[in-house]
Amino acid sequence: xxxxxxxxxxxxxxxxxxxxxxxxxxxxxxxxxxxxxxxxxxxxxxxxxxxxxxxxxxxxxxxxxxxxxxxxxxxxxxxxxxxxxxxxxxxxxxxxxxxxxxxxxxxxxxxxxxxxxxxxxxxxxxxxxxxxxxxxxxxxxxxxxxxxxxxxxxxxxxxxxxxxxxxxxxxxxxxxxxxxxxxxxxxxxxxxxxxxxxxxxxxxxxxxxxxxxxxxxxxxxxxxxxxxxxxxxxxxxxxxxxxxxxxxxxxxxxxxxxxxxxxxxxxxxxxxxxxxxxxxxxxxxxxxxxxxxxxxxxxxxxxxxxxxxxxxxxxxxxxxxxxxx
Numbered sequence: 085x086x087x088x089x090x091x092x093x094x095x096x097x098x099x100x101x102x103x104x105x106x107x108x109x110x111x112x113x114x115x116x117x118x119x120x121x122x123x124x125x126x127x128x129x130x131x132x133x134x135x136x137x138x139x140x141x142x143x144x145x146x147x148x149x150x151x152x153x154x155x156x157x158x159x160x161x162x163x164x165x166x167x168x169x170x171x172x173x174x175x176x177x178x179x180x181x182x183x184x185x186x187x188x189x190x191x192x193x194x195x196x197x198x199x200x201x202x203x204x205x206x207x208x209x210x211x212x213x214x215x216x217x218x219x220x221x222x223x224x225x226x227x228x229x230x231x232x233x234x235x236x237x238x239x240x241x242x243x244x245x246x247x248x249x250x251x252x253x254x255x256x257x258x259x260x261x262x263x264x265x266x267x268x269x270x271x272x273x274x275x276x277x278x279x280x281x282x283x284x285x286x287x288x289x290x291x292x293x294x295x296x297x298x299x300x301x302x303x304x305x306x307x308x309x310x311x312x313x314x315x316x317x318x319x320x321x322x323x324x325x326x327x328x329x330x331x332x333x334x335x336x337x338x339x340x341x342x343x344x345x346x347x348x349x350x351x352x353x354x355x356x357x358x359x360x361x362x363x364x365x366x367x368x369x370x371x372x373x374x375x376x377x378x379x380x381x382x383x384x385x386x387x388x389x390x391x392x393x394x395x396x397x398x399x400x401x402x403x404x405x406x407x408x409x
Contacts, residue, residue, distance in 0.1 A: 086121060086122065086123055087119065087121075087122040087123070087138045087139070087357055087358070088122065088123045088125065088136065088137045088138050088139075089115060089119065089122055089123070089124050089125070089137065089138065089139045089140075089141060089357075090125055090126070090127065090132055090134070090137040090139070090140050090141070091104055091107050091108040091111065091112070091124065091125070091126040091141045091142075091143075092104045092126065092127055092128065092129045092132055092140060092141070092142050092143070092145075093107065093128065093129060093142060093143040093144065093145075094128070094129040094130065094142075094144075094145065094146060094149055095128050095129070095130055103143045103144070104126045104127065104128055104129075104143065105126055106143075106376070107126070107141070107143045107163065108124070108125075108126035110373075110376065111124075111141070111343065111349075112124045113346075113364070114343075114344065114345065114346040114348075114349055114362075114364060114365070114366075115346075115349055117346035117349075117360075117362040117364040118346040118347070118348075118350040118353065118359050118360065118362050119349070119353070119357060119358070119359055119360070120358075120359075120360045122138075122357065125137075129142065129145070129149055134152070134153065134156055134158060135156060137158065138158075138159075138357065139158075139159050139160070139161070139353070139356065139357060140153055140158055140159070140160040140161070141161045141163065142160060142161070142162045142163065143162075143163055143164065144163075144164045144165075145160070145162045146234070150162060150179075150181070153181070154181055159180070159181060159182045159185070159356050160180060160181055161178055161179070161180050161185065162178070162179040162180070163176045163177070163178060163343075164176065164177055164179075164336070165177075165377070166194070166332075166336075166338045167312030167314075167315040167316065167331075167332050168194075168199055168312075168315055168316055168319070168338070169312065169316065170202060170203065170206055170295055170316060171198070171199065171202050171340070172202075172370040172371070173340075173341065173368075173369075173370055173371050173372055173373050173374055174373050174374045174377065175194065175338060175339060175340045175341060175373065176338075176339055176343060176373075177332065177336040177337060177338045177339070178336065178337045178338075178339055179335055179336045179337070182355065182356055184355030184356065185352050185353070185355060185356065186335075186337070188351055188352040188354070188355065189337040189339065189352060190337065191351075192337070192339045192342045192348065192352075193337050193338060193339070194338035194339065194340045196319075198340075199319045200319050202319075203298075203316075203319040203320050206295050206298075206299055206320075207299040207320065209299075210295070210296055210299035210300070211299075215292075215296045215299075215300075216299060216300055216301070217300070217302070218290075218292055218296060218297070218300055218302075219261075219263065219290075219297065219300040219301075219302030219303050220260070220261045220302050221260065221261075221301070221302050222259055222260040222261065222302070222304055223259055223260065223261040223262065223263055223302045223303050223304060223305075224255060224256050224259040224261070224262045224263070224303075224304070224305045224306075224307065225263050225264075225265060225297055225303045225305070225306045225307070226245060226252065226262065226263065226264045226265070226280070226287075226307050226308065227265055227267075227294075227306060227307070227308035227311045227313045227314070228245065228264065228265060228266040228267040228270055228273060228276060228308075229244075229267050229270065229308065229309055229310075229311055230267050230269050230270050231244070231270055231271065231272055235310055235329070235331045236309055236310070236328065238328070243309060243328055244272070244276060244309075245276060245280065245308075245309065245327070246276065246279050246280075248309070248327040248328070249283050251325070251327055252280075252283075252284070252307060252327070253283065253284065255305060255307055255325055256284055259304065259305065261286075261288070261302075262280075262284055262285075262286070262287045262288070263287070263288050263289075263290050263297070263303075264276070264277055264280055264287050264288070264289050264290070265289075265290050265291070265292070265294065265297065266289065266291070273289075277289050294313055294316075298313070298316065298317055298320040298322065299320060303322060304322065304323060305322060305323040305324070305325070306322050306323070306324050306325075307324070307325045307327060308325075308326070308327065309326070309327045309328040310326055310327075310328050310329055310330055310331050312332075314326055315332060341368050344365060344366040344368075344372075345364070345365035345366075346362035346363070346364040346365065347361070347362055347363065347364075347365065350362055
């Protein structure tokens with residue numbers, strides 16, 4: 085009997101059906117190669133007939149969606165962008181309700197030392213760009229987030245830094261300076277900054293690239309509700325505090341690029357579906373997934389192409405200055 089794999093995402097009242105379609109085209113060739121005769125399809129979570137499929141591969145499924153799949157006795161793999169985003173490409177984290185698949189995923193788990201190595205490279209880059217002294221010594225960095233991110237919803241309202249002022253005051257008490265980095269897409273940044281200054285005194289706003297900030301020795305502690313920056317900050321040897329629920333847990337396994345290989349899918353799906361050996365793979369190429377998503381999360385300023393562009397611009401300016409007075 086032919087098996088069916090559904091690739092899906094929730095629309096959540098937004099135009100997000102493209103997420104399922106995007107993931108489908110990203111994975112369907114290697115899945116076909118690994119599963120041979122299985123049908124690979126995509127559909128929005130709300131419209132899909134879950135009872136008729138054998139495996140569900142979702143993109144950023146909600147807790148409610150995963151609970152519904154569990155209730156039907158179906159196996160799922162939930163893929164989401166891993167919070168560490170300063171490597172040569174972004175990558176997926178995998179979460180599953182299958183113990184057998186979870187065990188297989190451990191063989192492909194991203195090595196934390198690779199993240200530390202890349203963080204050191206970023207720090208070295210920032211030093212050579214002479215951006216390593218932008219922050220005053222002994223500083224606390226507060227990270228802003230968008231107003232209606234679903235990871236900030238506590239069941240009754242969307243939270244902000246202002247809901248945790250007592251906790252922030254306790255952390256800030258041992259630091260000489262406080263910086264607030266607003267989220268570029270948030271509309272309430274001015275209000276948040278105004279209220280932070282009322283409660284904490286002098287708080288400086290900074291729009292400096294987040295990786296420049298994390299690479300600065302002056303930043304000793306990073307606080308946010310549950311921003312991905314907190315996960316990244318640990319690799320830059322910063323103290324961190326999650327003011328609200330952590331969104332990434334040990335059940336989510338970071339996999340760096342192996343999902344572009346059919347052999348990966350043959351291996352991890354073997355416990356639940358009939359798979360076949362395959363050598364089909366797309367060799368690693370920097371920024372493939374990052375470009376596909378069209379979202380760079382501040383990475384462009386530490387990317388070598390951008391650094392080269394800055395060098396060229398600098399030299400052109402110096403040349404022009406000799407002739408234009």
